[in-house]
Structure formats: structure tokens, C-alpha cells
Amino acid sequence: MQPWSQLFDLKGQVAIVTGGAMGIGAGIAARLAEQGASVVVADVDEAAGRATAQALPGPGKSLFVRTDLRAPAEVDRLVATAVRERGRLDIVVNNAGIFPFSPALSVTPELWDRVLEVNLRGPFFLARSAALQMQRQGGGGAIVNIASIDAVHPTGSLVAYDASKGGLRMMTRSLALEFASLGVRVNAIAPGSINTPGASRAMPATGGADAQKLLAGFLARIPLRRMGEPDDIARAALFLASPAASYVTGTMLVVDGGYLLT
Numbered sequence: 001m002q003p004w005s006q007l008f009d010l011k012g013q014v015a016i017v018t019g020g021a022m023g024i025g026a027g028i029a030a031r032l033a034e035q036g037a038s039v040v041v042a043d044v045d046e047a048a049g050r051a052t053a054q055a056l057p058g059p060g061k062s063l064f065v066r067t068d069l070r071a072p073a074e075v076d077r078l079v080a081t082a083v084r085e086r087g088r089l090d091i092v093v094n095n096a097g098i099f100p101f102s103p104a105l106s107v108t109p110e111l112w113d114r115v116l117e118v119n120l121r122g123p124f125f126l127a128r129s130a131a132l133q134m135q136r137q138g139g140g141g142a143i144v145n146i147a148s149i150d151a152v153h154p155t156g157s158l159v160a161y162d163a164s165k166g167g168l169r170m171m172t173r174s175l176a177l178e179f180a181s182l183g184v185r186v187n188a189i190a191p192g193s194i195n196t197p198g199a200s201r202a203m204p205a206t207g208g209a210d211a212q213k214l215l216a217g218f219l220a221r222i223p224l225r226r227m228g229e230p231d232d233i234a235r236a237a238l239f240l241a242s243p244a245a246s247y248v249t250g251t252m253l254v255v256d257g258g259y260l261l262t
């Protein structure tokens with residue numbers, strides 16, 4: 001039996017975390033680094049991304065690579081840079097995502113394309129590029145896709161987002177089936193409401209008492225009676241990325257304080 005201490009050990013492994021500059025991605029980067037991985041933080045926000053990478057446990061082990069997931073060439077360059085700088089690639093966390101609210105009747109082709117490019121097309125081409133590298137290394141690896149409870153339950157005024165996350169869930173299952181022969185596991189996480197800079201920005205700007213009322217009504221729908229924190233998702237991501245989950249592939253782990261139960 002593998003000792004407990006080795007089940008979450010990522011020493012010697014190299015992980016890419018997209019959208020790792022802040023929010024859930026920064027939380028995941030911190031947990032993976034804490035367990036010994038070299039983390040490559042990939043983000044469009046250069047200042048925040050560099051600062052996050054520099055502050056990770058294990059000084060000098062992690063690095064930042066500016067990457068816009070909407071550009072497939074940048075995604076390929078990200079994998080090439082990780083391999084050139086850190087020697088290999090073992091873990092990819094497809095976390096970056098955008099969630100612009102808009103009633104379906106107001107959605108433009110530009111908004112639709114932007115959401116699908118960041119949330120679904122980018123993650124596919126990163127998973128593909130990573131799996132090709134993992135194959136060159138002789139196989140083995142883990143891909144974790146950050147979906148959402150919106151993959152199975154619409155929030156409202158998020159049709160492009162919901163389609164992208166439903167697609168990401170199915171992509172996870174498709175790739176898990178195809179990449180199993182490479183020893184590459186592919187899983188997803190469905191977060192509920194998590195306190196992040198992106199979630200704060202998305203809150204309707206009602207201000208004052210109205211915002212308090214809105215938040216209280218929302219919290220009342222979460223059985224565990226609190227918003228999630230990035231580390232709630234990071235713990236799940238660490239599990240799925242680590243040897244502890246060596247027989248888990250194609251699943252979506254819901255981490256939502258019980259929201260989907262109501």
C-alpha cells in the first residue's frame with residue numbers, strides 16, 4: 001500500500017495552471033506548489049500573474065508565462081515554454097474562464113465567440129498540446145478542467161457560459177476515454193459560488209442595502225450557508241491531480257456547499 005504521505009506528493013512534477021493569477025486559479029497554484037510541483041502560471045494579466053508566481057511556495061521553482069487562451073499558437077508556446085524551462089509536463093489545470101452576464105436576447109456573435117474561445121476552445125487545445133507532450137514523455141499525467149455547476153444547472157443570463165461549461169464537461173469525458181491509453185487522466189470540477197475577483201465583478205452593481213439583500217437571498221440557497229473560497233476548489237483539484245486519484249478519470253466533482261441539492 002502506498003503510504004499516505006505519498007498520495008498527495010507532487011515533488012518533481014510540473015503543472016500548468018491557466019488563469020492562475022488570481023481567484024480559484026491562484027488557490028490551485030498555491031496547493032500544487034505546496035505539494036512540491038513547479039507551477040507555470042498562465043494568464044493574460046501579466047502583473048498579477050508574475051506576483052502570484054513569485055509568491056508561491058518553493059522560491060524560484062514556479063514561473064509566469066503570459067498566455068491568451070484565445071490564441072492557439074500561444075497555447076502551444078505555453079506548453080513548449082514549460083517544457084523548455086522546467087523539463088517536462090505532468091499536470092494541466094484548465095481554470096481560466098470568463099462569465100459575462102447577458103440576457104440571451106442581447107447576446108452578440110462577438111460575446112458568444114469570446115466566451116467559447118476562452119472557456120472551451122482554449123482548454124481543448126491546451127489539453128491536446130499537453131497530451132502530445134505527455135505521450136512524448138512516455139505517458140502519464142493529469143488534466144483537471146474547472147467547469148461549473150452551470151454545466152448542469154442554468155443560473156440565468158449566462159447562456160454562452162452555460163453552453164461552454166456543459167461542453168467542457170462533455171469534453172472532459174471524451175478526452176478521458178481517448179487519453180486513458182496514454183495514462184493521462186482527465187477530470188472536471190464543478191464549483192458553486194466562490195469568492196473571487198471575477199465573482200465580485202459579476203455581482204450586479206446595486207450597492208448598499210440592495211446588494212446585502214441579494215447576497216442574503218443567495219446564501220439562503222446554499223445548504224452549507226457560506227460562499228466557497230478558492231481553497232475549497234484547490235483541495236479538490238489537488239486530489240484529482242495527485243496519485244490519490246490514480247483510478248479516477250472522466251468524472252466531474254461537484255464542490256458547491258450543496259447548492260445543486262436544492
Ligand SMILES: NC(=O)c1ccc[n+]([C@@H]2O[C@H](COP(=O)([O-])OP(=O)(O)OC[C@H]3O[C@@H](n4cnc5c(N)ncnc54)[C@H](O)[C@@H]3O)[C@@H](O)[C@H]2O)c1
Pocket residue numbers: 018019020021022023024025042043044045067068069070095096097098099118146147148149190191192193194195196197198199
Ligand atoms: N467564482 C465562481 O463563483 C465560479 C463558479 C463556478 C465556476 N467558476 C470557474 O472557475 C474559473 C475561475 O474563476 P474565478 O472566479 O477565479 O475567475 P477570476 O475572474 O477571478 O480569475 C480568472 C483569471 O483568468 C484569467 N483569464 C481570463 N481570460 C483569460 C484568457 N483569455 N487567457 C488566459 N487567462 C485568462 C484572468 O486574467 C484571471 O486571472 C473559471 O473557469 C470560472 O468559470 C467560478
